[in-house]
Amino acid sequence: MPPDVPPPYTALTRHAMLPRAGHDEAARFNFLSNLNRYLAEIGSRGNRAAYNQRVLPRFLEEHGREPEHRYEVRAAMNRDPFHRLWSALKRNSMEMRQQNGRQIVLRQLDEYNALARQYNDGRDTLELDDNVATPAYQNAVDIHCMPGSYHGEEVPGDISAGANYDLGLFATTAGGLGGLSDGGGQALVAWIRRERPEWAPRRILDLGCTVGHNIVPLAQAFPDAEVIAIDAAAPVLRYGHARAQALGVHNIHFVQMNAEDLSRFPDAHFDWVQTTMFLHELSARAMPRILAECHRVLAPGGLVLHLEQPQYADDMPLFEQFLRDWDAWNNNEPFWTAMHGEKLEEIMAQAGFSPDEQFVTGVRAVVDETVFPRASDNGAEDHGRAAVWHAYGAWKKAA
Amino acid sequence: MSESDIDWVARSGKRAKGRRPEYFADPAVDRLTSILMALVGEVSALRERLDTVERLLEAKNAISREDIEAYAPDREAGAERGLATKAFVARVLRAVQQEAEAIEANDPPIEHWVEELGRKEQPCPPTSS
Numbered sequence: 001m002p003p004d005v006p007p008p009y010t011a012l013t014r015h016a017m018l019p020r021a022g023h024d025e026a027a028r029f030n031f032l033s034n035l036n037r038y039l040a041e042i043g044s045r046g047n048r049a050a051y052n053q054r055v056l057p058r059f060l061e062e063h064g065r066e067p068e069h070r071y072e073v074r075a076a077m078n079r080d081p082f083h084r085l086w087s088a089l090k091r092n093s094m095e096m097r098q099q100n101g102r103q104i105v106l107r108q109l110d111e112y113n114a115l116a117r118q119y120n121d122g123r124d125t126l127e128l129d130d131n132v133a134t135p136a137y138q139n140a141v142d143i144h145c146m147p148g149s150y151h152g153e154e155v156p157g158d159i160s161a162g163a164n165y166d167l168g169l170f171a172t173t174a175g176g177l178g179g180l181s182d183g184g185g186q187a188l189v190a191w192i193r194r195e196r197p198e199w200a201p202r203r204i205l206d207l208g209c210t211v212g213h214n215i216v217p218l219a220q221a222f223p224d225a226e227v228i229a230i231d232a233a234a235p236v237l238r239y240g241h242a243r244a245q246a247l248g249v250h251n252i253h254f255v256q257m258n259a260e261d262l263s264r265f266p267d268a269h270f271d272w273v274q275t276t277m278f279l280h281e282l283s284a285r286a287m288p289r290i291l292a293e294c295h296r297v298l299a300p301g302g303l304v305l306h307l308e309q310p311q312y313a314d315d316m317p318l319f320e321q322f323l324r325d326w327d328a329w330n331n332n333e334p335f336w337t338a339m340h341g342e343k344l345e346e347i348m349a350q351a352g353f354s355p356d357e358q359f360v361t362g363v364r365a366v367v368d369e370t371v372f373p374r375a376s377d378n379g380a381e382d383h384g385r386a387a388v389w390h391a392y393g394a395w396k397k398a399a
Numbered sequence: 400m401s402e403s404d405i406d407w408v409a410r411s412g413k414r415a416k417g418r419r420p421e422y423f424a425d426p427a428v429d430r431l432t433s434i435l436m437a438l439v440g441e442v443s444a445l446r447e448r449l450d451t452v453e454r455l456l457e458a459k460n461a462i463s464r465e466d467i468e469a470y471a472p473d474r475e476a477g478a479e480r481g482l483a484t485k486a487f488v489a490r491v492l493r494a495v496q497q498e499a500e501a502i503e504a505n506d507p508p509i510e511h512w513v514e515e516l517g518r519k520e521q522p523c524p525p526t527s528s
Contacts, residue, residue, distance in 0.1 A: 023451060027444035035440075088422035088429060092436040099411050099493055103486060106407035140512045141417030148413065154405055283516040329509055332417045338517030 006033040006174040012167075013179035016246040017119070017239065019105050019112050019163050028100045033174040035093050043086050043323075050082045051319055070312070070321035070337075074329070077322065091330050094145045094172070101168035102147065105160050116159045119242035126241040128234050129256045135232055137283040141332040150210060150233035162211045162239025169213070176365060180247075183365035184276050184307060184389065185217035191363055191391070192303075193221075201225055201271035205297065207259040207290065208278035212240035212252060218274070219244070219252045228270075230257040260289045268299040276307045277389075280339045287339065288347055295352035298396050304353070305393040307363060312340045344392045353394040363389045408486045414497040418506035426498075433494030441487060 009026040012018070021029070051073070059067055059076045067073045077083045105112070120126050134151045142149045146165065154160045169181035177183035192199065202225055206215040209229035219227045229252050231237050241254040257264070273294045279287055294304050312321045321340075328336035345358055423429050456462060472480055489496070515522075 024444045024448055027447040028440055030447060031440045031443035034443075084422045085432075087420070088432045089436060091420065091422070092433050095415070095433070095493065095497075096437060096440060096490070098415065099490055102411035102413070103407065103490075106405060106411050107403055109403040109405060109407070111403075137516050140516065141506070141509065142415035145415040145417075147415045149416070154410055284519045285521065328513060330420055332415060332509065334509055334512035335516040337513060 006030075006037055009033070009170060011175065011179065012170055012181075015180070015243060017112065017115065017159075017163070017243045018167055019108050021104050021167070025100060025104050028096075029168070029171045032093055032097050032100070032171040035089075036172060037174045039086065039090050039093065043090070046082050046086060047077070047323065048319070050080045051077060055080050055083075067318055070318050070325055073318050073322040074325065087326070087330055090326070091145075094331050097168050097171045098144075098146055098164070101164040101171075102160070104167060105163045106154060109154060109158060109160055112163060113155070113158050116238055116242040119245040120238060123241070123245070125245075125250065125253050126237065127253065127255045128237065132232055132234075132256050132258055135258060135260070135282075135286065137281070137286060137335060138232065141334060143281055143332055145332050150231070150236045153235055157234075157238070159235055159239040159242065161233065161235040162237075162243075165236065166211045166213065166239065166243065178365075180213060180216075182213045182217050185214035187363045187365050187389070188214070188274070188276070188305070188307070189217050189221040191361075201303070203270045203299075204228070204272045204274065205262075205265070205270045206230070207273070207275045207294070208281070209240060209254070210236045212244050212254065214276040215252060215274070216244055216247060216249050218272075219249050223251060225251065227252040228255060229253070230255045230259060232256065232258050259293065260286055262293040262297050265297045267296055268302075269297050271299050271302045273298050273302070273304045274307075275305075277309075279306055279308055279344075280333060280336045282339070283335055284338055284342075287342075288350060291347055291351035295396070300396055300399040302396050303393065304396070305391050306344070307389045307391050308344075309340065310390040311342065311344055311392075348392065348394060353396070357394040357397055359393050359395075361391050361393070363391045365389075408482075408489050411486075412489050412493045412496055414500040414504070416504070416506065417512070418508045419497070419501060420509065430494040430498060434491055437491040437493060441491065 009021065009029040014020070055073075055076045056067075059072070067076065138149060138151065142152075146152075146161070148154075148161055150161050150165070152161050166181065169177060173181070173183075178186065200222060204215075204218060204222065204225050204227045206212075206218070206227070206229040209215050209231050210233075212229050215227060215229045219225070229240070231240075231254075234256055237254045237256055241252075244250075244252050244254070275294075279290075282290065298304055309324065310316075312324070324340065325337045327333045345355070345360070348358055349355060419429075421429060422432070
């Protein structure tokens with residue numbers, strides 16, 4: 001059996017808006033995808049060993065009891081030399097991914113800004129709104145250690161944040177999301193084809209779409225649907241719209257809008273309301289408002305689906321919760337821990353979905369196997385980036 | 400392909416907003432770890448480039464080692480290589496530059512935002528008494 005190595009960066013699908021990487025820039029991403037794979041595997045072994053062999057025994061000795069919360073596990077593990085070194089390496093991997101991606105984008109920024117304008121100017125499928133403020137939860141820290149987050153600009157009206165986000169997804173997922181980094185969207189299409197083969201939604205709303213990589217597969221699967229993809233950040237929308245156009249996808253309207261206020265849309269307007277890895281980037285105050293808006297704009301018989309990593313159920317071991325929490329504390333995703341500690345079913349119930357309307361299901365990324373090997377199945381899940389999701393959904397009862 | 404007007408080398412190394420966790424007792428170890436990992440990445444990229452060159456040379460039987468030993472860049476090539484070295488240094492020493500920026504920015508620790516964004520009630524407005 002050949003060794004399991006990540007695919008080379010050059011295997012990415014080069015749509016027109018993806019800034020071209022030079023030889024060494026691609027080689028840097030090759031190093032990072034290998035480093036991330038390595039850190040996932042060594043972390044899976046080393047952190048568990050450190051916990052079982054020295055951290056937990058010391059905790060038991062000091063406290064006379066088992067840890068009662070993942071934060072206690074974290075405090076104890078943060079004193080362990082292996083975990084500290086592993087975390088430092090992983091944090092550096094995230095930072096290096098950002099700098100390398102930004103070097104590729106920023107040295108060619110004028111060229112790709114101009115190209116984006118060719119795709120964007122005069123199109124009614126891109127609506128930007130200067131009055132949309134950056135939400136407080138987006139402004140607290142730069143999410144994922146992305147300098148400038150989704151909304152930062154290097155020059156006014158640019159696409160740098162979107163381009164850097166798009167071209168670096170490869171490195172953090174070691175290619176596991178496919179040639180267009182759209183494994184999440186492809187997974188949604190595969191799931192709905194199995195779940196409701198005959199169903200054809202007329203209107204689809206995607207909240208927090210960033211560069212639109214996960215809504216493009218849905219728009220392609222339902223070419224007659226009217227698709228609206230919203231985000232609060234203009235730079236990712238400029239890039240996302242140009243990217244969709246470059247891919248020949250014309251039935252998505254990209255709109256700058258804060259998901260907490262969907263008042264522009266009437267009640268029961270959409271057949272499908274979708275979020276993909278979005279809820280964990282909000283706040284405890286914003287999330288219930290957004291979930292309530294999802295309920296309001298969803299038509300009877302319609303589907304709401306939130307794709308996320310699994311919630312920390314009571315039966316999930318505290319050590320696993322602690323590992324899954326790493327990005328909250330170390331990769332600038334501060335709502336990650338509180339969000340995954342919530343019972344989403346209860347918040348969706350408060351938003352208006354009765355328990356018998358709701359469901360939870362597992363969704364595995366559809367991997368582009370012509371180019372990318374199947375995501376590693378050896379148990380060394382890289383928490384936070386692994387291409388396995390839980391979907392928290394509801395079919396709204398017909399009136 | 401035209402180069403951007405902005406200082407892309409400096410801007411690419413911009414620090415992400417938010418206070419960076421400290422992983423080691425001595426902050427210098429954090430910085431040295433960052434420097435080391437950047438260097439490790441560069442060595443990996445260099446090896447990959449050398450591998451590309453060797454494979455192409457083998458395929459095309461194009462140049463000799465003597466050619467390589469005798470090579471001197473002209474003005475334009477010298478400037479290109481200088482820029483590449485400048486960007487290399489910025490990558491390897493990002494940790495030092497971002498530490499300086501972090502001291503200036505004085506962000507609260509991530510724990511502050513974890514608590515703030517995880518809290519369901521609005522914080523009380525400051526009283527004016």
